[in-house]
Structures are given as C-alpha cells and as structure tokens.
Amino acid sequence: MSVRVIENFLAPESHEQISAYLRGPGWAYGAYSDSNAPGIRYWYKHFAGMVRRADEDASQGAEQQLAAFPPIAAMWAAIRDGILPGHELIRSYANGYPYGADGGVHLDADVPGHLTALYFAHPRWEPNWGGETVFFDREQKDVVATAYARPNRLVIFPGDLPHVARGVSRSCEELRITLMFKVREAS
Ligand SMILES: O=C(O)CCC(=O)C(=O)O
Ligand SMILES: [Fe+2]
Numbered sequence: 001m002s003v004r005v006i007e008n009f010l011a012p013e014s015h016e017q018i019s020a021y022l023r024g025p026g027w028a029y030g031a032y033s034d035s036n037a038p039g040i041r042y043w044y045k046h047f048a049g050m051v052r053r054a055d056e057d058a059s060q061g062a063e064q065q066l067a068a069f070p071p072i073a074a075m076w077a078a079i080r081d082g083i084l085p086g087h088e089l090i091r092s093y094a095n096g097y098p099y100g101a102d103g104g105v106h107l108d109a110d111v112p113g114h115l116t117a118l119y120f121a122h123p124r125w126e127p128n129w130g131g132e133t134v135f136f137d138r139e140q141k142d143v144v145a146t147a148y149a150r151p152n153r154l155v156i157f158p159g160d161l162p163h164v165a166r167g168v169s170r171s172c173e174e175l176r177i178t179l180m181f182k183v184r185e186a187s
Pocket of ligand 2: 107163
C-alpha cells in the first residue's frame with residue numbers, strides 16, 4: 001500500500017465541528033518532525049499515546065486516553081471502523097503550522113506495518129498557500145506523491161514512507177491543521 005487519499009471523509013457539519021474544536025485553545029509550541037533538525041518547530045496538541053519517543057511505549061491505553069477528547073475519539077472510531085479495521089491506535093495529536101513553521105523529511109515508524117492517518121482539519125485552503133504533504137521514495141531521491149491540503153481530506157500512508165509537511169505561504173490566512181492517528185495492526 002502506498003498513499004491512499006479519501007476525500008470528504010466527514011459529513012460537512014462534522015468537519016466544521018472538528019475544525020472548530022481543533023482551532024480552540026490548547027496548543028503547545030515546540031514540536032519538530034526531524035530529530036536531526038529540531039530547530040524547526042511548530043504548534044501541537046497531544047491527545048493520546050507516546051509524547052515523543054517510540055520506546056516510551058505509552059501506546060498502552062492510547063484509546064482510553066483519547067476518550068478525554070470526544071470529538072477526536074469519534075474521529076478515530078470512524079477511521080478504525082470504516083477504513084482501518086484490525087488496527088490499534090498508538091498515538092494521536094494535531095499539528096498547527098502558521099506561516100514560518102516548517103516540517104522536515106522524516107519517517108513515522110522505522111518498522112513496516114505501521115500506518116499514519118492524516119486529516120486536513122482547517123476549514124479552508126487555497127492553492128497559493130503551500131502546505132502540501134509531500135512523500136518521497138525510500139531513498140529520498142524523488143517525490144512519489146503530494147497531498148494538497150484540501151479540507152476534510154484523509155490521507156493514509158505507511159509509516160516508513162519518508163514525508164514532510166511543506167511550509168505555509170506568507171499569503172496564508174489560516175492555521176494549517178493536521179490531525180494524526182498513528183496505528184499498527186492489532187496483535
Ligand atoms: O502535517 C503534515 O502534513 C505531516 C505531519 C507529520 O508528518 C507528522 O506529524 O508525523
Ligand atoms: Fe510524519
């Protein structure tokens with residue numbers, strides 16, 4: 001499986017609800033996507049699972065932790081039941097990129113069998129705003145897929161596929177918000 005894109009994943013009113021929920025309070029600053037270049041930071045909201053390192057293994061009970069955030073838990077249930085049956089949640093959080101923030105090319109998992117579900121949660125996006133999620137081949141020699149940051153779009157990809165959140169243009173009027181669910185096959 002490579003990169004799978006699902007348009008209009010939620011009903012429009014559900015998208016608006018989760019979008020408003022994520023735009024609300026609770027952001028923290030300082031997340032980074034490439035431990036070799038941690039100078040590049042962005043905003044985040046942690047919901048469940050490990051906070052930083054895979055070996056923390058706070059994956060124990062990630063679903064229970066998510067229950068504290070009902071709209072996010074409902075979203076995970078919809079993804080699990082509709083698209084990823086047989087998978088368990090390892091981690092969930094949201095990223096917020098204003099103009100000036102940048103991702104770095106990275107892997108989400110260094111073992112096969114892990115998947116990431118990424119949801120574009122901002123209410124509106126324009127082609128001039130940048131902020132695409134770009135995927136590379138495993139040698140990182142070429143782009144293999146690009147996901148335009150279309151609102152209400154869900155993207156599912158293998159955790160060991162290199163990818164990056166590209167920066168947002170200065171002309172962008174929105175906070176670019178992605179909601180992540182990192183999963184693996186249930187044991
Ligand atoms: O926001 C994005 O497009 C990518 C985020 C990401 O790769 C991550 O949080 O692991
Ligand atoms: Fe990632």
